[in-house]
Amino acid sequence: MPVATTHRRELMIWWVSVVSAGGDLVGDDLTGDGDLADADGWPAGLRVAGEALAREAARYASLGWMRATSGNLSIVLCRAPLRLAVTVSGLDKSELRAGDVAVVDAAGAARPVRPARRPSAEAALHARLAEAAGAQAVVHVHTIASVWAAERWPGGVELEGLEMLKALGRGADGDRVRIPVVDNSQDMIDLGDRIVALRDPRTPAILIARHGLYAWGDDLGAARRHTEAVQWLLEWALANG
Template sequence: MTGIDALALKAAGGALAAEAARFSGYGWMRGTSGNLSIVMQREPLVLAVTASGLDKSELTDADIVLIDAAGRAASADDPRAPSAEAGLHAHIAARTGAGAIFHVHALDAVVAGHRWPEGVELRDLEMLKGIGHAAHGESILIPVIANDQDMVIESERFDSVYAPPTPRTAEVPALIVAGHGMYAWGADVAAARRHLEIAEWMLRFTVATR
């Protein structure tokens, strides 16, 4: 048992179902692809993650699985297995302090990762302000890591490219996994959605124009 309040869990499930439906409508979570998570508890870390193997356009507030800091099932009462990618969600939450982590299979992010495997440089775009950076005079890099089925390896790769915020610089709250998709995160659901949508727009623009 995790001790997570049932009403809080239902609310988290409803929020994730709504976001999954939104992103499915964009074509970013086709079929059963992608996964979204919300941090339910910090100490010890517990996340609610969209259940694996379900059509993401049709989720309900019950279609979530609780995971621990290692991405393992956190509730002995739930027979469903978490997504194989749950471990990276938990790692990003622990490493960045994010309250929500979204992973989608947006095509332009995959194309950008293929074209620029060392990272996708962005500058002089007004939309940069939406992820905490200056619209002009600043260059940021959306990092790209190689894909692997082992989330311990993926977590190590995340650490190798992640630059935490400092008093003078904001983080880049997005990551591309080559040949796979992208992750974005934020303090809460609204921030994670905003970062994901804005990062995808800038990647789409870059793929179209560079």
């Protein structure tokens, strides 16, 4: 069984066990007590999520897309209430460990999980995308191509006639695809509102001017595929536009 599928199965078993018991995935259920804890005292299901996020972060870091501790990744843990596991702030993304994740709520605020981890303020944007787009996983990277493209086409990057568009679930012929661009802001509520308002429901990605890109999907594999496809498309547009 593929590793990604195994991790998803383990997470699902964990979610069902907690939710069926009326748990909130936070507080006592994530303190390392009882059957939910692994041998190191870390919540077992959260460790599975952390391992997957660390592996993906290392992949993006190797491409130079998460330099200087930038960027963040997330997985939805449950939706009632919404909880996400998000990579922590301020660490080299090529060196993350399974425990380098925070659990956040729908506002991007850290939940009381021990040991405590500090999420980026951008965790709020991951939560907004999980709600608005139904994303199960969100990738945020700082690629040069995404910054250049947003600068060159502030009204959005339009693409058509490219085979790579199929990786976004769009057509290679007769389908004009627009990747929206949103002006950056340090106000996460304002930025989240504009991301939700401007995103195209048919395109699982958006660019933040002078910042980077967000892409999302039904799992980390789909989010990675969308991220890689958008990066390729932006590089093509910049080389040919």
